[in-house]
Amino acid sequence: METAKPRTLPLSKRGFNFEMIMWIFTRLTALAMYGFILAGLIGGLIVSAQTGANLADILRWAFLPNLNENPLGAYIWITILVKLMVIAFVLIVSGHGVHGVLEILDDYFAGVVARRWFRNGIIAYALVVNAIAIYVIWAS
């Protein structure tokens, strides 16, 4: 009888292409979103503990940080950190969402040309929207 030998295919021989990269990306970004939400909540709780804020303030600081009203906004490093976190969150959410839309379009449009147009169009849209988002967050 044949002995069981481990069978593992190298990366180049397992069909690891754009579809599969995006499949992993979508799952990892979903996890990352939970991570950011958790970080936002913990940050909000820390700030609220120091300032005796109520629940409404905690949620506002966690999800809609307005640095002008955040008591710790006076510290420059916190301002930069929050901006970077919000930018990262926006990029992850938009990447996740845009790929979701592309998945739905791919479900219904089987033509190669149509799929290429949708893919290129959505990538261009994501680049423009993300650039605007980064500008607005950084300049706020």
Next chain:
Amino acid sequence: MEVTLKIFRYNPEVDKKWHYETYSIEAEETDRILDLLEKVKGHVDGTLSFRRSCAHGVCGSDALRINGRNYLACKTLVRDVGHKITVEPLLGLKVIKDLIVDMEPFFNNYKKVLPYFINESPLPADGKERLQSPEDRARFDETTKCILCAACTTSCPSYWGNESYLGPAALVTAHRFIFDSRDEAASQRLEILSETNGVARCHTIFNCTMACPRDIKITKAIGELKMAMVTGKLD
């Protein structure tokens, strides 16, 4: 008991559009839906067309949409679906006549995943079988049970939207060979599955698993294919 059987009817030589016809027939709770269809065809309306062959849940010919869900007519009893029964052809495939659909697109997708054993290596020294351990055989046991009835593929919303999608049945077949330790074409099959119309079109809806008359855990099998692409591990 009296059963009301509402059946999808369409004869392209006569009808401009499909319609339903309703039949009231006497039946037992333990009668199969296939028995009712035979009764209608044999005693009420001989023009009714449907596929059937073994009538024992093995050939997969009589997969139908019964009360909105895919079943094998030969494995479904009246008591399972109630006394008001609607029988329709499988969704997502073109209707040829009444309950008969064109299975050609289904089998074309099936053929794409190379549904046969591939091993170019020389035979063992004794010239006999390519033996396999019980553990290696068990790895793909679940997916050997597929009878190609198309109940899974035609219950999949992704397939309804796009018949180029390989579909659950083809993926189950790919699973059966990819995880077979004797087969040597796993790489080729994974390449095929990684195309846009491959496993990426599966959105883990689980309709296929619920529809399978052989109780194959299809969504789990497709998940294993996705993991094989990511990790490369076929054990």
